[in-house]
Amino acid sequence: MRSPVKPGGWKWPRRIAAAALAAILAAAGVAALLAGASLPDWDGERGLAGLRAAVTVEFDRRGIPRIHADSRDDAFRALGFVTAHDRLFQMDLLRRRGGGRLAEVLGEAALKSDRWHRVMGFQQVAAAAAARLPAEQRAVLDAYADGVNQAMDGMSLMPFEFLLLRYRPEPWRAEDSLLVVLGMFENLTWRTGEQELRASVMEAALGKEVSDFLLPETDRYTDGISNGKQPWRPVTAMPRQALAALLADSPPPQAGLVQAGEMPVGSNGWLVSPGKSRGGRAMLANDMHLALRVPNIWYRAEMRLPDRLLAGITLPGVPLFVSGSNGRVAWGYTSVAGDFVDFVPLEMAADSPDRYRTPQGDVPLGVRRETIRVKGQADVALDVRTSVWGPLLPDPLLGKPVAVRWTALDPAASDLALLDLQDAEDVFQALPIMQRAGGPPLNGLLADSRGNIAWTYVGKIPDRRNLDGLLSRSWADGSRGWRGYVAAGDKPRIVNPPAGYLVNANQRMVGREYPHVIGQDFDSGYRAFRIAERLSQLQGVTEKDLLQVQLDTRTEFYRYYQRLALDALETHRSTLSPELRALRRHIQDWDGHAWPESRGLAVLVEFRRLLADAVLAPLLARCRALDPSFEYTWRNMDEPLRQLLDARAPELLPPQGGHARWDELLLDRLEAAAQAVLSRCGADTWKDASWGCVNPTRIEHPFAAVHPLLGALLNMPDAPLPGCRQCVRMADGSGGASERLVVAPGSEQDALLHMPGGQSGNPLSAYYDDQQRDWLAGVATPLLAGETLQRLTLTPAGRP
Numbered sequence: 001m002r003s004p005v006k007p008g009g010w011k012w013p014r015r016i017a018a019a020a021l022a023a024i025l026a027a028a029g030v031a032a033l034l035a036g037a038s039l040p041d042w043d044g045e046r047g048l049a050g051l052r053a054a055v056t057v058e059f060d061r062r063g064i065p066r067i068h069a070d071s072r073d074d075a076f077r078a079l080g081f082v083t084a085h086d087r088l089f090q091m092d093l094l095r096r097r098g099g100g101r102l103a104e105v106l107g108e109a110a111l112k113s114d115r116w117h118r119v120m121g122f123q124q125v126a127a128a129a130a131a132r133l134p135a136e137q138r139a140v141l142d143a144y145a146d147g148v149n150q151a152m153d154g155m156s157l158m159p160f161e162f163l164l165l166r167y168r169p170e171p172w173r174a175e176d177s178l179l180v181v182l183g184m185f186e187n188l189t190w191r192t193g194e195q196e197l198r199a200s201v202m203e204a205a206l207g208k209e210v211s212d213f214l215l216p217e218t219d220r221y222t223d224g225i226s227n228g229k230q231p232w233r234p235v236t237a238m239p240r241q242a243l244a245a246l247l248a249d250s251p252p253p254q255a256g257l258v259q260a261g262e263m264p265v266g267s268n269g270w271l272v273s274p275g276k277s278r279g280g281r282a283m284l285a286n287d288m289h290l291a292l293r294v295p296n297i298w299y300r301a302e303m304r305l306p307d308r309l310l311a312g313i314t315l316p317g318v319p320l321f322v323s324g325s326n327g328r329v330a331w332g333y334t335s336v337a338g339d340f341v342d343f344v345p346l347e348m349a350a351d352s353p354d355r356y357r358t359p360q361g362d363v364p365l366g367v368r369r370e371t372i373r374v375k376g377q378a379d380v381a382l383d384v385r386t387s388v389w390g391p392l393l394p395d396p397l398l399g400k401p402v403a404v405r406w407t408a409l410d411p412a413a414s415d416l417a418l419l420d421l422q423d424a425e426d427v428f429q430a431l432p433i434m435q436r437a438g439g440p441p442l443n444g445l446l447a448d449s450r451g452n453i454a455w456t457y458v459g460k461i462p463d464r465r466n467l468d469g470l471l472s473r474s475w476a477d478g479s480r481g482w483r484g485y486v487a488a489g490d491k492p493r494i495v496n497p498p499a500g501y502l503v504n505a506n507q508r509m510v511g512r513e514y515p516h517v518i519g520q521d522f523d524s525g526y527r528a529f530r531i532a533e534r535l536s537q538l539q540g541v542t543e544k545d546l547l548q549v550q551l552d553t554r555t556e557f558y559r560y561y562q563r564l565a566l567d568a569l570e571t572h573r574s575t576l577s578p579e580l581r582a583l584r585r586h587i588q589d590w591d592g593h594a595w596p597e598s599r600g601l602a603v604l605v606e607f608r609r610l611l612a613d614a615v616l617a618p619l620l621a622r623c624r625a626l627d628p629s630f631e632y633t634w635r636n637m638d639e640p641l642r643q644l645l646d647a648r649a650p651e652l653l654p655p656q657g658g659h660a661r662w663d664e665l666l667l668d669r670l671e672a673a674a675q676a677v678l679s680r681c682g683a684d685t686w687k688d689a690s691w692g693c694v695n696p697t698r699i700e701h702p703f704a705a706v707h708p709l710l711g712a713l714l715n716m717p718d719a720p721l722p723g724c725r726q727c728v729r730m731a732d733g734s735g736g737a738s739e740r741l742v743v744a745p746g747s748e749q750d751a752l753l754h755m756p757g758g759q760s761g762n763p764l765s766a767y768y769d770d771q772q773r774d775w776l777a778g779v780a781t782p783l784l785a786g787e788t789l790q791r792l793t794l795t796p797a798g799r800p
Contacts, residue, residue: 038157039765040085042790046154047797050077050146055794057082060786063759063767066302072422073143075303075310076319078794080147083299084172086760086767087316088152089161090295091180092169093702094317098179098186099123100372105165107375109706118370119384119391120409126178128411137416141174144319148172159762161703164710172317178414180317185408185440187290192469193341193406195521197397198623200343200472201630204398205622209239210246214616215470215520219636222507222525225532229511232468233520235636238643244651246619252656253617254624259633260612261725266506266523267334268550268728269445270531271453273500278540281744282447285546286323286332287737289730294701294716295768296757297738298322302785310422311748311783313739313755320416323741325783328449329424330745331434333442333458337506337635338519339469340407340441340462344389345400347476356401358388359478365392389475397472398626405482407441413460413485414438427452427495434458435488443504449746455502455509456493461486461516470520486516501535503528505728523635526557526726534728543742543752544780549728550740551778553594557726560642561604561611562587568666583674586686594727596692596720602681605694605724606673612637614669615644618654692720697776698734699756714763716756716772729778740775743783751783 042059055078056068065082069075084091096102100117102110117123133141149171158168202211217233218226267288274280290297298313301321312324323332349355355362366386371379385392387403396402407413415438424430426448434444434456441459446452463483467473475481492510494502506523534549569576569584576584583603590600616632623630644652648662659665678684681693696718704711723731730736743751756775760767774781 038159038762040082042792045793045795048077048081048147048150048794049797050143050150051794051796053796057792057794058785058788059790059792061789062300062770062781062786063765064300064302064785066304066785066788068304070306072305072419073139075305076140077143077147079301079303079314079319080144080172081151081794083301083314083316084148084151085155086762086765087295087299088148088169088761089159090761091148091172091176091317092162094183095172095176095179098126098183100370103372103374103380105167105375106706108377111372111374111380114372115380115382115394118372118382119394120404120406121368121384121391122179122182122408123175125409125411125414126175126182129178129414130173130175132411133415137419138174140319140416140419141177144177145172145174164703164707177318180315181414181439182408184315185414188335188440188442189338189340189406189408192337192339192519192521193343193404195634196339196341196343196470196472197627198630198632199470199520200397201623201627202620202632203471205626206246206619207242209242210619212236213239213243214619214632214637214640215634216636216639217520217522218508219524219526219639221529222522225503225525225529226508226511229508229513231508231511232517233470235639238640238647240647240649240652243619243644244649246622247652247655250618250621251625253621257617257620257624257630257632258613258637259631260609260637266337266730268505268527268531268730269332269334269443270501270503270535270546270549271445271447271455272535272541272546273453273496274451276500276535276539276541277744278542279744279747280451281747282449282451282453283541283543283546283742283744284325284330284332284445284447284453285550285740285742286334286445287550287730287740288323288333289736290738291735292697292699292738292756294699294714294757295759295761296755298755300753300755300759305422308422309748311751311785312741312753318416320418321421323739325743325745325748325751326422326424327748328745329421329426329430330447330743331421331430332445332741334445334504335506336441336443336457336459336519337522338441338461339517339521340460342405342462342464342467342469342482343393343397343472344387344403344405344475345397345472346387346392346403347474348401356387357476359476363388402472407460407462407485410460412438418458426450427454430454431456431493431495432488435491435493443506443509445502445504447743447745449744452496453502454493454495455504457491457518461491461518464517468517468520499536501532503531503535505531521635524557524638524726526555527728527730530554530556530728543744543750546742547740547752547778547780550737550742551722552728553722553724554592555594555601555724555727556592558601558604558608559592560638561608562590562600564611564645564666565604565607565670568663568670571663572667580671582686583670586689594691594695594724594729594731595722596690596695598691599686599689601691601724602677602689602694603670603673606676607670608638610669610673610676611645611666612641614654614657614665615641618656690720691724695721695724695731695733697721699772700734716769719776721776722778737775741783748784749782752780753783754779754781 100114218231272283303310309327347357370382390404417437444458505527507525508522699716701714723729739755
């Protein structure tokens with residue numbers, strides 16, 4: 001396994017950074033206290049009110065807690081206690097962001113985020129969701145919150161972020177955990193709402209034929225592994241006449257129309273049946289792709305309950321094992337990339353600007369007053385208009401006010417039902433738990449110790465009537481809308497497939513054979529295609545074999561653009577300059593991988609981006625007239641782009657740039673891509689322009705944006721990063737695998753898990769960045785906590 005990290009390359013820079021940070025804080029008069037009081041002491045005995053019995057928490061050399069408890073409530077009270085000591089500032093930011101309260105502590109820079117979250121009303125949704133939880137879920141939530149609050153009460157000194165921002169966090173409430181859940185809801189599902197806005201503008205500006213061509217829900221890779229399941233919105237043939245007419249009558253495109261470099265939020269997950277594994281075990285592999293940050297989004301933990309193990313990752317602020325194993329069943333998730341947001345244009349009453357049509361007649365708009373506190377400034381008042389379908393967006397869509405109907409805004413759509421996975425004995429008990437659970441809609445992947453594997457959907461799926469979810473349509477006459485949610489038992493499932501493996505990498509999983517539209521903007525199927533290709537060739541696999549699949553850097557996705565570039569250079573071979581001849585060799589030598597030292601890939605990735613802008617932007621120019629902020633970004637945009645590039649129709653040659661032929665356009669964009677890569681790498685020759693120089697890690701602390709000096713000390717050091725956006729090893733500097741897990745239920749002692757950064761959010765802690773090196777290098781580390789280095793006994797105590 002190649003490693004981009006030099007041995008010993010982390011210890012001294014981190015010590016220097018810690019010393020520099022301490023010096024900064026010393027200037028503020030707090031370093032002496034910080035050194036002794038900000039790091040928790042995990043040895044000895046401590047009282048914790050609310051416990052039914054003593055709890056022992058053991059910490060290994062990575063600071064991972066192993067919690068021994070007699071009851072679930074006691075275990076999660078202890079988890080809240082230790083998580084708060086390690087991640088309190090992160091937890092506070094997560095709840096503040098969801099509640100629209102960042103400006104209180106960060107000032108005007110956070111006002112835009114606060115306005116959006118206040119419009120959505122997450123604070124009210126979280127409170128309502130917490131109030132309706134079943135008693136057993138609420139008990140866990142309350143126990144966790146109590147553990148967090150007792151941790152705060154016992155801190156002689158708050159984490160340094162609170163000291164620098166000069167505030168003390170408020171007590172943790174049960175609804176704060178639901179705010180954190182809603183934040184994940186936002187990260188994973190709001191994008192489909194933005195796509196509905198874009199698609200509606202595109203149909204109005206370009207017509208249905210062209211917009212359908214530019215918005216396929218599938219691609220050649222997905223179709224190749226979908227077992228004949230036909231998409232609702234297939235790839236359509238290029239509408240040559242319509243495109244030519246559009247191009248002839250469109251204004252010049254403005255900058256930023258096409259965004260071909262967006263980092264997708266998604267994940268890889270797959271399951272292997274006993275017939276493919278060594279020892280005849282079912283196995284789960286899961287790596288979740290999210291924005292990378294300091295500290296990491298996940299917090300590792302292990303629980304030992306009577307007759308039950310829980311090991312995996314938790315989300316700070318939420319008492320739930322997001323991905324992991326209970327010793328009998330292992331579970332993991334990937335983003336559905338589905339559509340769980342609809343925008344409802346309002347038909348306003350002719351005689352009143354404040355009344356709108358509904359199936360029950362005209363009704364008045366509601367108004368909710370929000371007051372946003374801003375640090376150092378006057379409060380900001382915000383009036384949020386509301387409808388029977390949800391809050392109104394601040395800006396109209398195609399001239400009409402528009403309401404948001406989103407599963408996240410329904411208190412009934414968020415719960416902690418996935419807690420019940422703790423007691424599942426096999427896949428067949430776990431499947432209905434996943435299917436009825438609330439929370440962000442996800443692909444759920446399951447394996448059990450009896451050799452079964454399965455996939456299904458988790459979360460609420462809208463049951464739409466006369467809607468495909470992609471285009472905004474009026475619901476005023478009652479002919480369109482949501483009937484509610486798809487019944488848990490009606491969700492699709494796949495159990496023990498004949499192939500012996502099951503893969504999801506955010507691609508389309510169902511088609512027209514399923515009566516409900518799940519989404520339209522699924523990820524390219526390349527990652528799933530590549531994973532399936534690897535798994536089909538493997539036999540007798542072990543945990544380390546599946547980790548190697550997670551670390552796969554091969555990307556045939558860009559071979560098309562390699563051939564395109566070489567064809568363009570060959571067409572002009574007789575007139576190529578020495579620089580372009582060198583570029584030709586550089587591109588020709590690319591081996592199909594995305595290693596830091598790989599040559600040629602950086603130019604091909606930039607070449608694709610520039611081609612998408614040059615070819616597609618002129619076709620989309622009309623959209624800016626209807627929406628000045630319009631941007632086209634679509635996960636399967638390569639399907640229409642490749643049709644246009646393959647056809648090279650003279651009448652579709654973009655008029656901008658002064659090119660007489662398509663081959664001239666291709667060569668021009670290739671030269672521009674090459675210069676951009678050389679500039680970014682600060683290189684004069686191609687030997688110094690590798691993939692690593694354009695794809696370094698950028699894993700930053702929240703303070704990086706507001707305190708650059710502190711950011712430089714608190715961020716993870718930059719390092720060349722293997723992988724790419726269209727690799728199984730998803731990597732994009734600031735985005736990528738937030739964890740990698742491989743586990744065979746019942747064999748947790750052999751299971752693997754690693755994540756970037758470390759357990760602690762305290763830069764003076766030994767656990768701040770000690771897992772970063774293993775994550776970068778792809779080194780296998782155990783799922784289970786290791787040898788005990790510290791032991792804390794929590795005993796039942798009375799409250800003061």
